[in-house]
Amino acid sequence: MSLDTQNEPAIELVGIDKTFGTVHANKNINLTVAKGSIHGIIGENGAGKSTLMSILYGFYQADHGEIRISGKPVSIRDSQTAISSGIGMVHQHFMLVENFTVLENVMLGAEGGQLLRKGVASARKELKRLEDDYGLEVDPDAVIEELPVGNQQRVEILKALYRGAEILILDEPTGVLTPAEADHLFKVLRVLRDQGKTIILITHKLREIMAITDTVSVMRRGEMVATRKTSETTVEELAELMVGRRVLLRVEKGEANPGKVLLSVKNLTVKDSRGVTMVDDVSFDVRAGEIVGIAGVAGNGQSELLEAIAGIRKPTSGEILIDGKPIAGADPAALRELGLAHIPEDRHHMGLVLKFEEYENSILGYHRDARYGRGAMLNLDGIRKSAEEQIAKYDIRPPNPRLKTANFSGGNQQKIVVAREIERDPTVLIIGQPTRGVDIGAIEFIHKRIIEMRDAGKAVLLVSVELDEIRSLSDRILVMFAGKVVGEKSGEAGEQTLGLMMAGIAA
């Protein structure tokens, strides 16, 4: 990476502006990415990163602004022109045909003629070359759905390179990867950069930015707020730029007073629909009056663990006890009656029905409660009244129980879920990603409620991929890696120690 290539821009975005309906997704964005560099773009969910990259890849057209590639203005009308301009994209949700082979996926759209036969031979040769040059190993005849996620991502990268991409955009590439897979990805990205490719990495993970990028740009609420040389910035500065003010890294909380065991998990094993073991012989207890945090890279079994405890997923073996009582085979409805409340990871698909009005969501899972209606009927007046009370108490805005849930902001939607689950006064509260896609104000609010639950003597199990969140809330921290609990630390444990454990390196 010599200085002169550093200065030559691969991509320049000038004054890019894009509005969707009432949402101003990108506001007058200017960005210059140097050739042969890894350029990170960081920002919270909804900051406009993905929209910007979709404009660059021709998925959307900007309302205003100009794109220049190697100094020349180009008009990227669709993915086809993006590809022919040398841009390749690795999507967050892979754009692969799952029942096709690797080879077929790589060839799709670049078949080299009306008939497949000739193209197949040259594609095979080219794949071999890419494998040799960049260390991107993958069996060309393997069927995608049978490959591990890391290899599927490799196919996405191969697709882009096969089409002659000089500029590679990766959208949240490590979200689904194990730490080992992520390391391998980073290795590949460095090789690609050293051979002259330009890489744009979109992420909301500060650690990744620091680990791999040369330059980093920060987006906030549709605006490009800063660009820094990675070597000249710090995690703290970037975090502040992302959220717009100093991040509260520590939540005010007193000493925990753990009481008796309320939630007990013994030798729990859970397999997913494909039969892959996701939770592997996990055991732990959560006591009254404590918050136990589960740290780990996404995809290491935390989601499945939560779903098994919540009764949504049937464990293959092992036992779960609530207040000493085994709950084998109980469904989510029965568990709620036993005093288990569940704030799910995915509020859009699980915790809420977005097409429902707010008050309808305020009873989801509790609709059979006697207080919401007698016999087969629902008592709508009663439900709306209790929804109004929750709205007032949790400051849900706008304060309208008849508004469609989809029209609330992320933070307010999450508050609807939190209010519903906490207001039932459960004995055990299990929480997944409580503040994903939630604005700072709501984060503080939700964190305070969680600590109040602890102080009221509830057992709280918290799963989050945000290490900061785990560290600031938990009294004890369990680290999950590859389906196993690989260690336990106190809430005071250092970031470094936990990070190593999450990567499966130290216990």
Next chain:
Amino acid sequence: MDYFDIFISILGSAIRLSIPLLFTALAGLFSERAGIFDIGLEGKMLASAFASACVAYYTGNAWAGLGAGILTAILFSMVHGFASITNRGNQIVSGVALNFVAAGLTIVLGQAWFNQGGRTGQVPASGRFSGITLPGADMMRDVPIIGPLYANVISGNNILTYIAFLMVPISWWVLYRTRFGLRLRAVGENPGAVDTAGISVTWLRYRALIVTGFLAGFAGTYLAIAQSAAFINNMSAGKGYIALAALIFAKWKPVPVMFACLLFGFLDAFANFMQGKELPLIGEVPVQIFQALPYILTCVLLAGFIGIAHPPKAGGVPYTKER
């Protein structure tokens, strides 16, 4: 008649009955593999039967009839595409609508033009596809076993029959050996993959529907001017749905589609043969059982008792770019 002769005669009739199914099921194959459900196959068959009979009646040219049948089916297919691709409408609803339009329109127009209670006029011989005697059929007739099979089952069919069977390997080749086929199969599984590869999902799906119309046009034409000599009120009589069942029964694969259609055609022929006859020991078997059997078999298959049928993943879902 000895059993062998009976068998030969049922087999011949089974082939004749399976041809419209085969064309239609292959038509459905292209549409459904591209991710567009098509329960409007019935309507396309009916409309093209009507169009081919009309044109063949006026021109006295069977090939002109075929052309009209194909164009009409493609037109219906394009309306289906306009509703379900361009306007992201519900594919089932669109199919139901087009079946209604075809059922009504053929009778209304038929009555207005021919005034024979929904029939078209009798198509002259030149406007029909008639049987072709293959070389050597007469010579072979007396050879035991293969002789009658060749002379009465393989030979003596009309040109459309041979085209139908030719369409099977061609469909396979197009789907699995050409760029168009690769893309078509991909768009039925994950249109996002096709879109991000710089290929237009819309145009690709429209092209698939053109092929669907093309093949369905053959089916209708076969009904009107090969199997009979005029269009008759509602002459498709649910064959479009049996073809759909055959397509599912064959798990959306071209060669199994042929066998499924032959099986269903055979059931139909057997039912016709059994009408009013008694089986030893069992007695008379109601023909309705044979009529229902294709649907029952398909349900049993769908229940997962005969392997698992995986429909194309993106089937029935209009494609919208994710934000």
Next chain:
Amino acid sequence: MSTASVPLPAWINYGVIPLINLILAFFFSGLVVWLIGENPFEALKYLVIGALGRGEGIGFTLFYTTSFIFTGLSVAVAIHAGLFNIGSEGQAYLGGLGAALVALSLDHYVPWYVTMPFAVIGAALFGAACAAIPAWLQAYRGSHIVITTIMFNFIVSSLMNYLLVRVLIVPKAMAPESRTFLEGGQMPKLDWLISMFGGKLGAAPLNFSFLIALVMCYLVWLLIWRTKLGYEMRTLGHSPTAAGYAGMSYKKIVMITMLISGGLAGMMALNPVMGASARLQIEFVGGAGFVGIAVSLMGRNHPAGIVLSALLFGILYQGGAELSFDMPAITRDMIVVIQGMVILFAGALEYMLRPAIVRAYQQITGK
């Protein structure tokens, strides 16, 4: 893309857009009329007068409306739980068997009002039975309900064909139909309803089933929006994962929903079988199950909307029949064409004009 997310006021969504779609459907139907050399406006006039002009016409219109309310409700209930039941046709057909069996066994002994509740239950049970297997296949085996319900339309058709030709047929008769029910097995005509408005019912078969249909509308509304079960159905319809999270049983809801849907379709048979012909006839459903899809879609799956759109299709049916008398060049099947056009424009092409209307609305309101 960008217009899809713009919210429109209810009067545009539920008033203007369906109306324009309907006008388009009639425009294209009119084109067909014009094509065969008749005057489309004249035809429309005959159609409307035929359907609404006299008491008898109204009686026929409401008779057809009754059938479409039942099948429309049947489709709508299933749609609320995310299930597309296109087997209402077969379910109604089998429901006819249930109603007929009750009528045939009771009509000698009791008056109609004793037979009626049993016939309602019989029709509903048989309709539900026909939906039960596709429901089970969907709930427990994951088979696509759209496909299995199509298959069952044909299976039921074969079964009924067999029963009518071989079992229920009157000995030595030619027509494949059951014997005529005595008065104890018939639904009384609603002469009084029409005369209340000063008309005469005449030969029109409007009967007591119409009132049953209206009661069912109310019950379905209650079910969907006022009961816990309805809440579970709607949750499942919008988001199966949320239903799982809330501890609702997918299998149970699918089964119950489809049984209700099939039951409603089955009750449709009361109208033609016990209300009009007083016997079980072959193919008596005559496409009403498919019309139910259109009725439900146009009525936005709401009972009030379903009554209105069922009425529209009732007008089409009756008016179309009259039209073919007044204009012999146009056969009765013209209504099938109009139906198809209405389903196409109001159903499949429902969003075609939305972007244009959104733009127009934005311009007018200045947003």
